[in-house]
Amino acid sequence: MLDMGQRNPVTPKIVGWDTITDTLERIYYLPETAVVPTSQPNDMVVDTQHGVFVIADEGIGNGGDGSAASLITVDMKTGKTRRLLEGHRTTLPENRPTVVSGKPLAVKGKNLLVGCDGITADKDFEWLYYAPLNGNKVYRVRLVDLLDESLNETALDKRIETYADKPNNGGLSMDTEGNLYLTAMETNSVAVILAKDKSVHHIFSDENLLWPDGVSYNLVDGYMYVSAAQVHLGAVFHNGKSQAKAPFYIFRFKPLAKGVPFR
Template sequence: MPSRTTTRTAALAAALLAGTLLSGPIAAEAQTAPAAAGALTKVASFEHQVTGVTVAKDGRIFVNFPRWTEDSAVSVAEVKDGKIVPFPDAEWNAWRNARKDELSAGDHWICVQSVVASPDGNLWVLDPATPAMAAVVKNGPKLVEIDLKTNKPARTISFDEAVAPQGSYLNDVRFSPDGKTAYITDSGASGAIVVVDLASGKSRRLLDGDPTTQPDKSVTVTYEGKPLRRPDGRGVEFSADGIALSPDGATLYWQAIKGKTLYSLPTSALTGWLTSSLVPEALSDRSLSGKVETVGENGPADGLIISRKDGRMYVTSPQDDSIKVRDLSAKGSALTTLVQDKRLRWPDTFAEGPDGTLYVTTSRIQDSAFYKPDAPAALPTDLWSIKPSATDATGSTTASPPAR
């Protein structure tokens, strides 16, 4: 580990722990009465672009801020007492683009994309280590487990170039109910599914370049009726992004943002290599591709989650500021709209609280400097909660109140 004795690092740590450096506090809105089912409630506002959110078994909320269009002062934080507190400490959050030659990439957050609480109650942090979605920082891609009893890193699983090559962007992760396996989407230039054996730390990149993990050329992501494009004409090109796991751990679901189709595959087809020293033909990308099933069409979507409470899949729909629902128990069922609201500017990532409350971040990708050159580097974003009800998936739509 690098020295922590310099005055600069000490000052940085003090400022970060006070929750005031650049990232600043969040504004948490006190609740005076329970929110009605299907109604949005603002949980927090941030001064920077947020993506991931997760809620631990004890109700602790964690978020992350990727280094996309700014050199974020805080990468991973706990939402606590109305402020974001760098997590697990200031030193892990101390890496900067300007200091990349001073601090080691393996034990600092480089460009965190996702935070997920595992079934055993610990926190896992997925760091693709790809600032600005450009070059992968050497020795940076990793999956880190933090013991929430001690708030200390418990283990780090590093990914080499075979798993996280240049052009990759490890995006989101789900954990098997038995805590043995992690499944990760790669939304980079060549999409893939990464499967990780958590006990050994071994991982394998699967369905690399398969049509089911790639952007759909027939789809153009739009916003307000217009194609969403960068100044150079490029559109939204994200590959496999949203990921969900059935409550029994038997089925994995995923889709590309630049896509419309939701795919699934039995997890048993993805994990056979864990019990064999040889890689059987059954685990070749070509063979796996033949086992992938088409579940239905979601349209361009970002976050996916299957509720532990009701077994339904919730889908974020950035094009129309909405959250939609799919009943997985009825094969071929159509999406219904849970809520459509102008305040959901690019609904991004879901989390589910112990009581079944859903949390969703709004990352405002369409407002970012990627697509609007005059946009501020630090883009304010929000965290929302919503309490679904059994009647919300019957095709009813919660109307959008005036934007504020």
């Protein structure tokens, strides 16, 4: 579980909870070298191949404008953290406001632009896929390159690929055939970028799928699950009064191929 550390002045952290024994496994703290005042650690990839967590930092914490969005890596064994690609062309938000029900999402009259948000990896943990929420591109980089401490940012930049076009989106997930699923909050829907030609296709939508967010695959039943987070109805967007209300839905859908769990 990723604690953004914003409900009060606490250190952001990853909390590992053993659901079998119902006990605390481990806490990984994100020190000041890994976060900045405007950090908002959000989605993450659990890379069991390379033994790291990779976190997307949206850069909108404490009134941030996304300009310090980045990736954060955490070594599972040592807890060592690295902050990468801060304010990079691939983590920065574009000036593409999120429009829900005809209205741009804004805080105090200023459009909210969110940096690096959706993040996932392929089944072999060869490629990391990531994207700013506000932006029309998905990017990818080989995990061995991202984790190579001998590469400076200029060298790393040259190894990043522009993967595909996309709408503004929140979560990302991938199936075993390389199809990339994304949550399109502006249209209450889930879409997919096909591996064969990088084209974007609608999967499903629902009027109750209000701000679809994270996407997770269940190995047992073969469904992907997506939460309706109602983010746009939060108090910060409505003069301090939350418009979110029950019921709070979780939807499921069958992916085109088997998904990749533990993302």
